[in-house]
Amino acid sequence: MESNKKVLFFNAKREKCDSDSPHLGLATLAAVLKKSGYEVLVVDYQFKPNAPSPEIFLDDFKPDVMGITLYTATMNEADKIIKQISKFDIPILVGGPHATLYYNDLVNKANYILIGEAENIIEETVKKANIHSKGLIIRSEPPDPKNLPFPDFTSFFGYGDIFVYPLLTSRGCPYNCSFCAVRFVSTRKWRPRWIEDCIEEVIQAKKVLKSMDSVVIYDDNAMFRKDHIKKFLNLYLDKNINLPLTIINTRADGLDNEIISLLKKAKCPSIGIGVESGHPEVFELINKGETLEDIVKASKLIKKHKLSLQLCFVIGLEGDSYEKIQSSIDFAKKINPDHIYWNMITPFEGTKIREWYDKNGSVFDLVNHSSYVDGDFMCEEPCAETPEFSVEERKKAYILAILKTNYTTLKFRDTPRLFFYIKEYGFYKEFICWIPNKLWVNIKKPFLLLRLAINIYPEVGMKGLIKRIKQY
Incomplete structure (x- = not known):
């Protein structure tokens, strides 16, 4: 030693x-x-x-x-x-x-x-x-x-400020989505942990991290085996953890009525589903291993349980175009989630979509490029294009999608940027329609925050509630 x-x-x-x-x-x-x-x-x-x-x-x-x-x-x-x-x-x-x-x-x-x-x-x-x-x-x-020690967060500078606890109940994802690089990092072999260890880890963390007020599961695919996540959720509730729980990287075909019911009991604030594309041909090419109907079904179940629904789309997948993005917009409006993320494709080395782009288009420098955008009219310069879907058309598609589906808060500093895009792309009609929808969202927001406060205040207290509200 x-x-x-x-x-x-x-x-x-x-x-x-x-x-x-x-x-x-x-x-x-x-x-x-x-x-x-x-x-x-x-x-x-x-x-x-x-x-x-x-x-x-x-x-x-x-x-x-x-x-x-x-x-x-x-x-x-x-x-x-x-x-x-x-x-x-x-x-x-x-x-x-x-x-x-x-x-x-x-x-x-x-x-x-x-x-x-x-x-x-x-x-x-x-x-x-x-x-x-x-x-x-x-x-x-x-x-x-199963053989690894519990993570040690006391080694972190500023660990006393940790209020969102990251948890893994498994590693790896057996699916082969064309745009995903997970299989290179944590393999396609799904490797679960002992559920009892996961719960014990959270219990121990609560004793050490005094600001901890919620738990987020960061598995590559937590719901690959439904019995695994159901066992975790049941034990999480039985042990009276009493911290709001969220699961990211959620697939529609991994959800069912029982899982969503358990998540609601665990004070899950929202469930996000990766749609990627609402255009049938594009959706088929990305090889997700599920159907658009699976997504519609899961979305209805989430709404039935009155949980916040989030959807994620990707602009620039195989065969995508400015015209086909309209199908994604229509699909999003049909489901009508509480929030939508419109992300730009990043064709990482080794992925199937990178192979496709090498044959059918161009990939630029990926360094410091992030596919993640959050509906704030901060459209990053796309890092790939095809003859059928240019860089400028991708930016135009992003702004159109935001105006038509995502009535996000417009910060004062973003106003000149928005007006530039409206003039540049001629989106005057879309902007006029966006205004009343945005106002309606602002009217609803205090009531949504009140419901959030009622649900989580008993577990997280005022300090935790303030932190959580800042995320909305």
């Missing part, structure tokens, strides 16, 4: 997208290392964007090894961190999704590039870490999550 060897981890921030919860992967790596006697500090700038600069932590903590988790959307910020810490002549490890997909691009930036889930290789790598002129690429076999 190593003694007194120190490891410092960083997670770079992403512009305009702070996280309410800390990085779960780094918390698990911290737990693995601490179990073997290492001292670990995690600085998560996504969670604590105003944390001091990396140099401050290096001067105070004096690590023997440093690690950075990399995402394509945060590479500009990550490069800044790498540049700053490289001056300290300490071995640097990198891992995460971007390192897994683009490891060859990193051999001159770090001493070790860890591919895949790193729990099985992190201790040995840290133990032997030294400085190389060229980075060593290390591949890891995916661990059995």
Whole structure:
């Protein structure tokens, strides 16, 4: 066992997208290392964007090894961190999704590039870490999550401010959606944890994280086995956890009446479903393994239980065009959810959609590009196009979709941008129709917030309620 060897981890921030919860992967790596006697500090700038600069932590903590988790959307910020810490002549490890997909691009930036889930290789790598002129690429076999220690969030700078607790009940997703890179990061093998361990983890976390007021399940596919998630939800309720629970990455075919009923009892504030495209031909090409009818059915069930419904669409999938986006808009209006996310496609290396774009279109620089947008008329420059669906048409499709379906809050600073788009694309009629719908949403919002307050105040108190309201 190593003694007194120190490891410092960083997670770079992403512009305009702070996280309410800390990085779960780094918390698990911290737990693995601490179990073997290492001292670990995690600085998560996504969670604590105003944390001091990396140099401050290096001067105070004096690590023997440093690690950075990399995402394509945060590479500009990550490069800044790498540049700053490289001056300290300490071995640097990198891992995460971007390192897994683009490891060859990193051999001159770090001493070790860890591919895949790193729990099985992190201790040995840290133990032997030294400085190389060229980075060593290390591949890891995916661990059995049943054998991993509970994540350690007390290693995080500012852990006392954690109020959204991230939880995994499984890893991996067996589906093969054309646009998804999960299979490269956490494999297509679905690997569940023991449900009893998941519940015990939450119980222990409540004792340590005094600000914790909700739980979010971040599984790649939590509902792949319905009996798995039902067992979790039943035990979550039986143990009287009394914290609002949310599950992300929800598939329509993974929902049924019993699951939604259990989620409501667990104070789940909303359920989001990935639609991707409402155009039948485009939907078929992305190979989701479910049907548009599955999505309609699940949406009706969610509404039946009076839970908030969110839908996610992607602009620029295989065979997509400006005209076909209208089918997605029509599909969205037919279901009439409470909120809609319109995301721009990011064709990651190795995915089927990247192969399709290499044959049928163009892909530009993906670094620091994020597919995620939130209906605020902040349309990022698309990173791909085809002759049938140009960059300009993609931006136009996004603004049209927002005006027709997503009556989001218009911030004062966004007003000039919106007016520019209206003039640029001639969306005068759409804007006039958007105004009364937006006003109606504003009228309904206080009543929705009141219902939220009534539902969750007994569990989270005033401080937790204020934090949750800020998300709406």
